[in-house]
Amino acid sequence: MNYLEMSKTEFNNTITEMTVPQLREVAKELDIEIKGVRRIDISQDLFKGWEKVRFSQKDEAQENEGQVRNFVKRDYDYTPRPSQVYIDEALEYEVINLLMDEDPDSGKKFLSRSDLILVFTVWKTLDNFLEEYKRELRELRDNKGYKIYLKPHWYLKSKID
Structure with a gap:
């Protein structure tokens, strides 16, 4: 039985059922020193x-592959929240997209009237706003x-706040 590939819960349940x-x-198999006497x-x-043995092996494996834990890029299936959009889709936006209805049923727009006022106070044109948005994306x-x-809309709010 390969104990090092078990999850914590699986290993704990396994050793709970074992005799001394x-x-x-x-x-002995895992080369672990036992100091206790009672079960x-x-x-x-x-x-x-x-x-300790399990996590030291994982760290060695990551070092051998040249990976650093914090900087490993992972591919997950992401589902954007209502306030988010896929970056590839957003990079295709044009100025007209910012004025169109986001959801015709709800009547929400990408940018509301108050958003447009903010855009024009901070950026000279919608093009400038869109260029900066795409550059950051x-x-x-x-x-x-x-x-x-x-x-x-949420990008604008994050820049203004």
Whole structure:
């Protein structure tokens, strides 16, 4: 049985059902030092040692692959929230998209009238706003691997606040 591939819960449930000789055998197999004498102490020592062995092996595997935990790009299936949009779709926006209805049934627009007033007070034109929005989207996609980002309305709010 490969104990190192088990989850914490699986391993804990497995050793809970074992006898003292079986626990000592698992400890010997995993090269874990057991200090306790009672069954509860032995199982606790075994579990702590198992965690150390398991996580040290994971760290070694990541170092061998040249990966750093914080900077690994992962491909997940993302579903954007109502305030978000896929970056690839947003990069295709044109100025007219900002004025069109986002959802014809609800009557919501990408940018409301108050949003347009804010755009024109901060940026000279809608084109300038859209260029800055797209520039930030490209930067986030290329440098940080983002797949989803804020819709124009929420992007505007984040810049103003």
